[in-house]
Structures are given as C-alpha cells and as structure tokens.
Amino acid sequence: MTEQTTGTAIPAPTPAETSAPAPAATPAAGGGDVRLTGIGKTYGTATAVHPLDLTVPQGSFFALLGASGCGKTTTLRMIAGLEDPTSGTVVIGGQDVTALPPYKRPVNTVFQSYALFPHLDIYENVAFGLRRRGRKDVKKQVEDMLELVELGPLARRKPHQLSGGQQQRVAVARALINHPQVLLLDEPLGALDLKLRRQMQLELKRIQTEVGITFVHVTHDQEEAMTMADTIAVMNAGRIEQLGAPADLYENPATTFVANFLGQSNLIPAEVTGASGDDLLLTAGSTRLTVPRARCTTDATRVHLGVRPEKITLTHADADIAEGRNRLTGTVVDSSFIGVSTQYVVRTDTGQELAVFEQNMDRDTRVTAGATVLLHWNPAHSFALDAAQAIDAGTTEGDA
Template identity: 75%
Template sequence: MTDTTAGGDVRLSGISKTYGNSFTAVHPLDLTVPQGSFFALLGASGCGKTTTLRMIAGLEDPTTGTVLLGDRDVTSLPPHKRPVNTVFQSYALFPHLSIHENVAFGLRRRGIRSVKKPVGDMLDLVQLGDLAQRRPHQLSGGQQQRVAVARALINHPQVLLLDEPLGALDLKLRRQMQLELKRIQTEVGITFVHVTHDQEEAMTMADTVAVMNGGRVEQLGAPAELYENPRTTFVANFLGTSNLIQAEVVSVGGGTVEVTAPGATLRLPAERCATTPAVGGALLVGVRPEKISLTHADDADTVAAGRNRVTGTIADAGFIGVSTQYVIDSPVCPELEVYAQNIERDPRLTPGAAVILHWNPDHTFGLDAAQSPSAGTVGATATATATAGETVEATP
C-alpha cells in the first residue's frame, strides 16, 4: 500500500503567525518533518500547535516564512491545491451517505468513475470492509474516526494532518485508536503530522515529538529521549511528572556532578545536565516518581550504598490499581511524589510513616535553576524558553 513516489520532507522555514499587532500565536520557527514519519505537535491549549498545522494545510496564511513539501513551495497555494488532507476531531462525515460513498467522495470529485476497488482496499486497511453499506450514525466513534482516516487517505496525499483526532473518544477507545493509527501509518508510509494535548497519545504513536509552549518548540526528539532527558522544566513537568529539587553544586568531575540540598547529598551524571554546572552554582535536580524506591525508616540499613537517598514522611497515599502513588514531605522538597508498583506492598507504608527515598544516581537529571520549577504543571502560566527563530530538525 506504500506510496511515497511524491514524497519529500515537510519543511517550515521562518514560519510565524501574528494576529493584529498584539498576539503572536507562532513565533518564527524552522521545523523539518521527515518523509514517511509519524510526527506529533504536542502542547497545551493556546501553544500554537493547531495554528502551525493549519499553516501546513493552507487554512491559515503565515505572517512570515514558507511552507515546503519536498522541494515545492506551497505557501501561496490554497488548501485544495496542496497534496495534503486533514482529519478533524469532528470527523465531518456525510450523514446521508454510506461509509463506501463517504470514502469514495474524494475520488468521485476528481472525476474517477471506477471507485469500487480503491474504496474496498482502503476500507480493508482500516478494517471496516464489512461495514461499507452502513451510515455513519450506525458506527461507533472509533469506527467513524477510521472512516474519516480512510476518506483522507484515498487520494494518497503526501501528508496527512490530524487535528486532535481522538479527542472525542473515551479513554479505552482512544488507546485502541492510537494503536490503529500507528498501524495504518506504518502500512501506508505517508507522513502523518498529529496535533494533540495528550502526552500519552503523542508518545504512544509518534516517532518524533515537538513539545510546543508559548508559540515556540520547547524541545524536539524521540518520545523516550524527551521523557528521560528533558531540557527545560516545562518539558519535565508537561511530559509526565517530575520531582524537581533546588540544590547547590559542590563538585564536578569524572563525569559526575555532586550537589547538596537540605539534609541530602545527591549525585547525577554530568551528561544529563541541560546546563553547564558550576561549583557554587544552583541546579534543579530532577527524578521521575517511578524511578524512586520507598523503604520504611526502620529498614534504612537495607538501602544499597551508592544510591541517592533522602528522608521524609508519607503525607498521602493513593491506591490506583497497578501502583500506589505516595506524596512525601521531605526536607529537600515539600511534596515529593513516588509511584510504587503493587507487587509486594509494605503495610507499614501509610501516612505518617518515616521513610527513606532512594534511587540510582543515573536516573537523575539536572536543569537550569533560573527556570520556574512549576512550568508545565497544571495551572502554571505558559512560558517560552526556546529562542525565537530557533532551528529544530527531526531525524527519522
């Protein structure tokens, strides 16, 4: 099914969008989306991701910059003349037409008469071949979404744009569709550019994720790289949860940085610092909640040597099935979070218990302490830390 004969990267060069004289939705941005990749623009509402997508589609005119598909400059082309199709959250299916005719619509509009085989092939691709004669209202939300994808792909666009396509689905169905969309993209080999505010959705499907904040790309990379090595507090907090500890650098050498925080000395790899650490300088030390082990204070002597360790008291504990989520009151940080898998639960680990938190120093990262530790958390004001006009390029 793969058709990449009319391929080429999607390249945005100096692209920006300003409304009036006061609001800039997208600051000057250079971005390359490799041909045949599944690329996600991820960010909170108002970060500029949908505006960026609409400029690729031709639904918004950029204030500055160019949009290139392969070597072709499409900046001034109207939407219907671009080799691009868009799938929206609303699906926009024709209620009076069968599923077959919904998918065939684009072919018939182009004057193609023989539509039975291509429509059949496309419905088989999205696993709806046996429902071809049904109407949209007779399908589930996930099935309607697959029809919308099939209708968008039937014309073999160079790029498929997806604007929050799973937002209207419930959690279980959304997760199923994440896997379906990834399977479809792999089979057809067409470039997918997917806009979402859902971190899990982006990380599940995309080869490359661009985290947007305040109209700029905050960080770009593979999902695992963004999660394990965030470069800003916004990315650290927006992609999952991070414990960020204010610390002072006491030594740097041998590839290791040593810091002090109230009541603790911690170590981390120098290569995992997003800023150059200097002795006497401040550093935000981060560790993900699932990387931390929790041991009752009575068993402190069982903690292996060489691990980062801090003391604390359990302030709260919430059982959520696969894990228990603890909030720890500690001298280094008032609300440290720890996620512990429910394998062999220690019945002593209840609110009020004194505990030791410990983890592998290699699982620690360092960030510039000049940033707000709360950036990227729910309710925090969005701030942009990327440089205006910064060039970011994805690689397959």
C-alpha cells in the same frame, strides 16, 4: 477545530479533505519532507507562533504536542493552507506551497469532528473524494481503503450506526484515498472516551505504518503523542521547547517545562558543590546527592535536580540501602491505590513534597500515611536543569 452537524444537514467538505492533491514538483533532496522555515503567525499584536524552523521527515509519524494556546494547531493549519503565515515558507516534497490554497497542496486533513455525510453510507463517504474528481471506477480503491481501516463488512452502514472510533477510521480512509503526501490530524481522538482513544492510538499507528506516508498529529495528550509518534515537538507559548524521540524527551528533558509537561517530574532545588569523577556533587538542604555530569544541561551552580516518580524506590526507614544511591528521608502524607501502582506523596526533610509511584507487587504494609520512609534511586536516573527556570513551568494551563 471542532465542527458539529445536526439533523440531516450535509457538512460542507473542506478542500483539504475532498479535493485531489495537486501534483507535487519533482522532489528535491529530502524527498517528501515537510520543511517549515521561519514560519510564524501573528494576529495584530498577539503572536500565535514565533518564527520557527522544523523538518518533518518523509514517512514519519510526527506529533506537535502542547496545551491549549501553545500554537500547535496554528502551525498545522499553516501547513494545510488554512492559515496564511505572517512570515516564512512551507515546503512539502521539495515544492514551495506557501502561496497555494489548501486544495492545491498535497495534504489532507482529519479534524476532531469527523464531518461524515449522514445521508451516505460508509462506502460512499470514502468514495466521495474520488467521485468529486470525476472518477468512475472507484470500487477497488474504496474496498482496499475500507480493508485498511478494517471496516469492509460495515461498508453499507450509515455513520450513525458506527461507534465513534469507527467513524474516525472512516474519516481517515476518506482522507487517505486521495493519496496525499501528508496526512494532518488535528486532535482526531479528542471526542473519544479513554478506552476507545487508546485503541485508536494503536489503530492510527498501524495505518500509518502500512501506508507509509507522513502523519503530522496535533494533540494536547502526552500519552497519545508518546504512544504514536516517532518524533515529538513539544510546543509552549508559540515556540518549540524541545524536539526528539519520545523516550529521549522523557528521559532527558532540556527544560523544566518539558520535565513537567511530558509526564511528571520531581524537581528538587539543589546547589552544585563539586565533582567526583563523572558525577557532580550536590546539596539539597543538608542532604548530599549526585547526578552524572552528562545529565546536567547547565553550568550554573544552582540547579533543579529532577527524578521521575517511578524511578524512586520507597522503603521503611529501617531498610538497608546499597551504597552509591541518592537518598532522602521523609514522611508519607498521602497514598492512592490505582491498580497497577500505588502513588505516594512524601514530605521530605527538605520540606518539599515528592511523588513516588510503586508497582503493586510486594507492598510493605508499614508504608502508610504518617510513616517515616526512605526514598532512594540510582543517580543515573536523575537529571539537572538550570534553576533560573521556573520550577513549576508546564504544570498548569497558564504555562502553555
């Protein structure tokens, strides 16, 4: 959701941002968890969100991650009460809020556009929700909130005198001062440049840790989700593809979509030909490879063997390699120096192009475009997925 204001027009405050959260019912087991049960949304014959079950633990930083049109924002808006679900229930802190309007839910929402009041200074922007509720003595609460977001010295400035990141922190402070059980963030950093966005990722995580309330954050940015979230739900076509901690999703993707969308993966078509101890034996073209049985998600014999670009070591073809490592030979077709690393594209003997990321430490000057090279990696860094899945799922906007 993107709102813009022009001139001195006053942006209309949304109920979710400015009204007092309704007192929650006495929490049942699960405390302040957000529980979605069978929640779904259709628009005519189009399905935005297929019925899904999801629990967001109290006090966690939770991310809904996916590309445009995957259903993540619609899911957030159903939690906020800004969209009525076609099916299912929304329970927050043990209270069924499915039928409640936004202003009666114990949530506040921060959008990509900050929608600050341009004629009010920062202090009064943050105090707005309390004053709207008839509170007279707001000084201590506003000062505490401005200290939390590290904007105390700027309290009497107007929004146009602040940077984008500072304005975003004001929007967060204005939402948090009402003490919601859950703060919902809809692409809150999308309007910021890359450097400022990375700074704000750390700031939001710090704020969430300090206040200890549940944050549910919608984003299309994989790095943003992995930097901030305790748990990520990767969404695709209105469904949750995989749910878990960032490191687990990255190291152990369950589908080709997750492997490609969360970071970058090399997926190599291969066939399972046997087993040796805890390893599966594979062939890719005429090359033999292995993968731990525990890192194979399927019983199928045709698989996609996956390995992340940074897990691969690239050497000149005449280098000595330790036994037991997976290896492929190929030719460098492209290289890009990006500072911290060099990114290579290598066409292997199987005819497939693989990406390799090498840190810029002791670079082999012989590894240039046209050079014959050897790629090798620890088999434990591989994973195997059912080849019935599209090998390029998650690589384009259309897959979302």
